[in-house]
Amino acid sequence: MREKGLLIVLSGPSGVGKGTVRKAIFSQPGTAFEYSISMTTRLPRHGEVDGVDYFFKKREEFEALIKEGKLLEYAEFVGNYYGTPVDYVRETIDSGKDVFLEIEVQGAKQVREKFPEGLFIFLAPPSLTELESRIVTRGTETEEAIKGRMKVAKEEIELMDLYDYVVENDHVDAACARINAIVIAEHCRRERVAVLYKKMLEAE
Numbered sequence: 001m002r003e004k005g006l007l008i009v010l011s012g013p014s015g016v017g018k019g020t021v022r023k024a025i026f027s028q029p030g031t032a033f034e035y036s037i038s039m040t041t042r043l044p045r046h047g048e049v050d051g052v053d054y055f056f057k058k059r060e061e062f063e064a065l066i067k068e069g070k071l072l073e074y075a076e077f078v079g080n081y082y083g084t085p086v087d088y089v090r091e092t093i094d095s096g097k098d099v100f101l102e103i104e105v106q107g108a109k110q111v112r113e114k115f116p117e118g119l120f121i122f123l124a125p126p127s128l129t130e131l132e133s134r135i136v137t138r139g140t141e142t143e144e145a146i147k148g149r150m151k152v153a154k155e156e157i158e159l160m161d162l163y164d165y166v167v168e169n170d171h172v173d174a175a176c177a178r179i180n181a182i183v184i185a186e187h188c189r190r191e192r193v194a195v196l197y198k199k200m201l202e203a204e
């Protein structure tokens, strides 16, 4: 039977740099992860492309997908729905490839319940002041939306203990290197367990 791929979940507060770090990891030569493109009811930001950054959906379309069971997880985050298409994740893992989700904390909790064997990484900011400064500098949110995201961020940071690993995003290159190291170590751990298990069966 083919070895299943890893489900890697990168989560953390809005503005911490999840997208920046994920794009940097995916731009490295030889990266073998597949990115799961999320669905959202949020309007596209300047430069965002449907089917690349997100699948942009109307609220009623998203609610129909929920009813049809097409989402592995979903959450309402500061007024918009966000969710992960389940078929893509299942097919990618079953084909032996690692799949990478970049999602907020409520969604990560749901994935943990359904896929406890996933690898859960929390990306943390150096400080709340730095976090706010990153959201402000990105220039994509209104003042009100920033307040909403910062309020949720404080609640999310309190849940970082639930993750397998916490990675500080002080510098993008350093955060990428830490995440790559975690994934390599996780593969070694699982392969080692699988090899030992096979050896034990053969010895019987």
Ligand SMILES: Nc1ncnc2c1ncn2[C@@H]1O[C@H](COP(=O)(O)OP(=O)(O)OP(=O)(O)O)[C@@H](O)[C@H]1O
Pocket (backbone or CB within 6 Å): 012, 013, 014, 015, 016, 017, 018, 019, 020, 021, 134, 135, 137, 138, 169, 170, 171, 172
């Ligand atoms: N290590 C870093 N040092 C300084 N700035 C950073 C760092 N990482 C990301 N940034 C900047 O912070 C801002 C937010 O980054 P990004 O959009 O990747 O965050 P995010 O966690 O994906 O946000 P969201 O969850 O809202 O999609 C961007 O302007 C980005 O350039």
Ligand SMILES: Nc1nc2c(ncn2[C@@H]2O[C@H](COP(=O)(O)O)[C@@H](O)[C@H]2O)c(=O)[nH]1
Pocket (backbone or CB within 6 Å): 012, 013, 014, 018, 038, 039, 042, 073, 074, 075, 077, 082, 083, 084, 102, 103, 104, 105, 106, 107, 108
């Ligand atoms: N639960 C989920 N959260 C998701 C998903 N895709 C993205 N996100 C997270 O939502 C917030 C806001 O995103 P933004 O693009 O509007 O800034 C952020 O934390 C994303 O990581 C998803 O499929 N499920």
